[in-house]
Amino acid sequence: MEKFVQVENVQMVFNTRSGRFVALQDVNLNIRQGEFVSIIGHSGCGKSTLLNLVAGLTEATSGVLLLGGREIAGPGPDRAVVFQNHSLLPWLTCFGNVYLAVERVFGRDEGRATLRKRTEDALALVGLSHAMHKYPHEISGGMKQRVGIARALAMQPKVLLLDEPLGALDALTRANLQEELMRLVAGAGTTTIMVTHDVDEAVLLSDRIVMMTNGPAATIGKILDVKLPRPRRRLDLTDDPAYNRCRSEVLKFLYERQHKDAA
Amino acid sequence: MSVVQMAKIKTPPPAPVTDAGAVAAVRAPVSAVPPARDTVRKFLQWILPPVLGMAVFVAIWAMVAAVSDLPGPVKTFDTAVQVFSDPFYDKGPNDQGIGWNVLMSLSRVGIGFGMAALVGIPLGFLIGYFGFLNRAMAPIISVLRPVSPLAWLPIGLYIFKQAQPAAIWVIFISSLWPMVLNTAAGVTQIPQDYRNVGRVLNLSPWKLFSRILFPSVVPYVLTGVRLSVGVAWLVIVAAEMLTGGVGIGFWVWDQWNNLSVQHIIIAIFVVGVVGLLLEQAILLMARRFHY
Structure with a gap:
């Protein structure tokens, strides 16, 4: 499907104490089914706002958002979100956190045994079978984020929404999880939108990179096609001219055209 | 064997002779404190301040007692031994052991607090969840909360015509607010x-609530519970002084009428210890x- 996710003439205005703040203006974007799209830009450019609009967590001031031809009205489990700060419920184990989502999506049609199996499979997929019955405070940041990803993928969403999913992790954990995320998303074939501020991450994972201009009234400045064959491997790409060309194009956009003065 | 001797035995054997090793060997007895000595020191650091504090307190009490009519620590202790030797005697409604009195007070607190929890926690949930209800209740709560719980006693007596439910009513009112507000x-x-x-996840209302x-x-609820129990225990003594019957508060009043000040001091300690235990349990x- 060419236009699986459609964002049309979206404007987002926040009413703040100091008056109207136009966060997004004239945003138009179409995403194919199965595509991996990254949204990149300086902090405060409204990239998370755009993601929240697709998630249905906030409502656009004007314009339309469609998923599979149907208007997005409010959040729902067909658009799973992985939040930056993992958002696991601390009173549930890893298993419990994933099970809550699985039960919500499949609970109507499937028995408890099947639901448990789904949950266990999802955790096994991110390599966390051994930590299944641990509580979030007992595991590392990287593991928490894996549980978050497992929870989202277990829901078999139409669109996977990643809001700087690896932003809070150290560089090595981050690199590992990027590869893992690539493998998981490719395996499931899920349409994915990821907000990031990491250029390498965007180039490595994406089919297209959406570059946002600086706010207020941020919009899409440029869209880059990343024509690198899959499966991609980080080490192979470090010397790849096509990879470096993509990288420098994003960097140029961010640091020349959208230069942001140090505050 | 002294602590210092233990320390010497555990000193590590001399390191190979290098410059760094020599320094390490010299330093070892100072920096590497053996675990046994460490435990003793930690225990002393933990136990010494409270013991010292109690000792100073008892000393001041004894000094005040020496220059006034107040019973001193020794006299009070002797009475306490008598009181606690038979805490559960029963010689009619006005003469029962201190154990019965404490249990009666606790049961009043339990009933009043329990009912307050049944009302206060759900009410707190509704107020927190629905902004409209929050604004509707705000003036009522703001006005009623600072009222001394004992001011409600006459209302309770008027409604229930009996001392026992009136005391429970006062406990109910006084322990309601902390739970409502904290929830x-x-x-x-x-x-x-x-x-x-x-x-x-678009959870159903029940799942959203329970999960x-x-x-x-x-x-937050437990913070409210802790504050409520604390207030309830404070208030029961005063409420029982006014309503009578069996209970630690009335016991204090009874001892005052007998001019038995040692018993009052004992009661103060008992009330304090029970309050402390309640708080620690929560x-x-x-x-x-x-x-």
Whole structure:
């Protein structure tokens, strides 16, 4: 499907104490089914706002958002979100956190045994079978984020929404999880939108990179096609001219055209 | 063997002779404190201040007693031994052991507090969840909360015509507010992240409540419970002084009428210790819900 996710003439205005703040203006974007799209830009450019609009967590001031031809009205489990700060419920184990989502999506049609199996499979997929019955405070940041990803993928969403999913992790954990995320998303074939501020991450994972201009009234400045064959491997790409060309194009956009003065 | 001797035995054997090794060997007895000595020191650091504090307190008490009519520590202790040797005697409605008195007070607190919890916690949830109700209740709560609980006693006596339910009524009113307010505060402070999880999953109202809202509010509820029990225990003594019957508060009043000041001092200690135990029990419970 060419236009699986459609964002049309979206404007987002926040009413703040100091008056109207136009966060997004004239945003138009179409995403194919199965595509991996990254949204990149300086902090405060409204990239998370755009993601929240697709998630249905906030409502656009004007314009339309469609998923599979149907208007997005409010959040729902067909658009799973992985939040930056993992958002696991601390009173549930890893298993419990994933099970809550699985039960919500499949609970109507499937028995408890099947639901448990789904949950266990999802955790096994991110390599966390051994930590299944641990509580979030007992595991590392990287593991928490894996549980978050497992929870989202277990829901078999139409669109996977990643809001700087690896932003809070150290560089090595981050690199590992990027590869893992690539493998998981490719395996499931899920349409994915990821907000990031990491250029390498965007180039490595994406089919297209959406570059946002600086706010207020941020919009899409440029869209880059990343024509690198899959499966991609980080080490192979470090010397790849096509990879470096993509990288420098994003960097140029961010640091020349959208230069942001140090505050 | 002294602590210092133990330390010497555990000194590590000399290191190979290098410059660094020599320095390490010299330093070892100072920096590497053996575990046994460490434990003793930690224990002393832990036990010494409270013991010292108690000793100073008793000393001041004894000095004040020496220059006034107040019974001193020794006299009070002797009476306490008598009182506690038979805590559960029963010589009619006006002469029962201190154990019965404490238990009666505790049962009043339990009933009044229990009813307050049944009303206050759900009410707090509703107030925290529905902004309209919050604003509707705000003036009522703001006006009623600062009222001394004992001011409600005449109302209770008027409605129930009896001392016992009136005392429970006072406990109910006084322990209601902390639970309502803390539960409501807890609901308004549920992290947006958790709410978003609920929204993305589009959970049913019951699941939303049982899996997200309630667990995240439990720590606040328990804070409210702790404050409520504390207030209830404070108030019961005063309420019983006014209503009479069996109970630690009336016991104090009775001893005052007998001019038996030692007994009053004992009662003060008993009330303090029971209050402390109640609070610690709830803190222990709250620790289980500290995520």
